[in-house]
Amino acid sequence: MIRDDWHPNTSDTPKPGSPFIGDAVKSYLEGPPRQVPGFSSLHRMAAMLIAERAPEDGRVLVLGAGGGLELKAFAEAHPGWTFDGIDPSADMLQLAKQVVGDRGSRIGFHEGSIDVAPEGPFDAAVCLLTFHHIPIEQRLETLRQIRRRLKTDAAFVVAHVSFPQTEPERSIWIDRHIAYGAPDGADPALLDHARKAMRERLHILAPEQEEAMLREAGFSDVTLFYAALSFRGWVTYA
Numbered sequence: 001m002i003r004d005d006w007h008p009n010t011s012d013t014p015k016p017g018s019p020f021i022g023d024a025v026k027s028y029l030e031g032p033p034r035q036v037p038g039f040s041s042l043h044r045m046a047a048m049l050i051a052e053r054a055p056e057d058g059r060v061l062v063l064g065a066g067g068g069l070e071l072k073a074f075a076e077a078h079p080g081w082t083f084d085g086i087d088p089s090a091d092m093l094q095l096a097k098q099v100v101g102d103r104g105s106r107i108g109f110h111e112g113s114i115d116v117a118p119e120g121p122f123d124a125a126v127c128l129l130t131f132h133h134i135p136i137e138q139r140l141e142t143l144r145q146i147r148r149r150l151k152t153d154a155a156f157v158v159a160h161v162s163f164p165q166t167e168p169e170r171s172i173w174i175d176r177h178i179a180y181g182a183p184d185g186a187d188p189a190l191l192d193h194a195r196k197a198m199r200e201r202l203h204i205l206a207p208e209q210e211e212a213m214l215r216e217a218g219f220s221d222v223t224l225f226y227a228a229l230s231f232r233g234w235v236t237y238a
Contacts, residue, residue: 028067028095032129035181037228042128043073045225046157049235050124053155056080058123061149063114063142064130066092068099074126075103084108086117114142120149125156128233132161132202139205143217150238156219159226159233165206174198177230207232 033039050060057080065071065085074081085107087093093109100107110116125146134142146156163173178194205213207224211234214222219236226233 028092029069029099031181032067032069034183036129036231037180038226040073042159042226042228042233043070044077045233046070046126046128046159047074047077049157049225050074050126050155051078053153053237054081054123057082059084059120061117061120061122061125061146062086063117063125063127063146064133065109066096068096070126070128071096071107072100072103075100075106082106082108084110084118084122086110086112086114088113114145117145117149121151122149122154123151124154125150127156127158127160129160129231131158132204134203136203136205139203140213140217143214143219147218147238152238154238155235156238157233157235158214159231161202161204161230162207162210162232163204163230165204165209173230180229210234 036042050058054060056078058078060074060081060083062071062074062083062085064087065083066087066089068085071083071085075083083106085093085096087096087109088111090111093111097104097109108118110118127146131139131142150156161177164170174195177198178191182191182194210232211222211224214234214236219238222234222236224232225235
């Protein structure tokens with residue numbers, strides 16, 4: 001789940017815990033493919049890494065499942081897998097149900113944070129484009145909650161915004177992120193708004209901090225598999 005900060009309608013205020021509501025939900029499906037380099041390939045890589053250890057009838061936990069794009073990709077690639085999708089936004093979960101269509105019979109949808117996830121144990125977990133929305137003080141506990149729901153040695157795939165947090169590198173990477181995701185002919189005022197929103201609303205750590213936190217949460221063999229401009233992705237094991 002990644003917020004489309006280009007949406008010009010500022011009257012739709014997100015409810016607590018959810019960055020999506022109203023018109024922002026409708027525009028969501030156009031956002032990630034434009035904003036995230038190699039978006040469809042990220043889904044393919046994540047499914048491949050999960051499949052290295054998950055069985056053909058594996059059960060997969062998906063945190064930040066609102067919108068349904070990764071659920072749809074995984075369900076199409078692996079018809080024997082079942083899923084539990086977690087998201088704080090009822091609107092986004094409703095969109096996910098529409099996106100996955102008849103594949104929804106293999107998916108349980110749960111509104112809330114990781115606390116509402118079934119206990120498992122799961123054969124794998126994935127969290128794409130979501131952790132930069134989670135306050136840093138909640139990150140470690142979220143990771144621990146994911147890990148304890150996984151079978152021993154099960155894979156966890158995570159990818160989101162991560163770049164150096166010292167200046168001037170931080171500002172440079174924010175500018176790059178905004179420039180890549182900008183629609184053609186974007187109003188400069190909207191560009192400035194998006195930069196401000198990214199600085200104030202996203203919770204970003206440097207890659208080395210991300211890896212250290214995964215290890216602190218109890219994961220092992222933390223390996224970078226995806227790096228694309230402002231995004232990083234890791235596979236690690238419970």
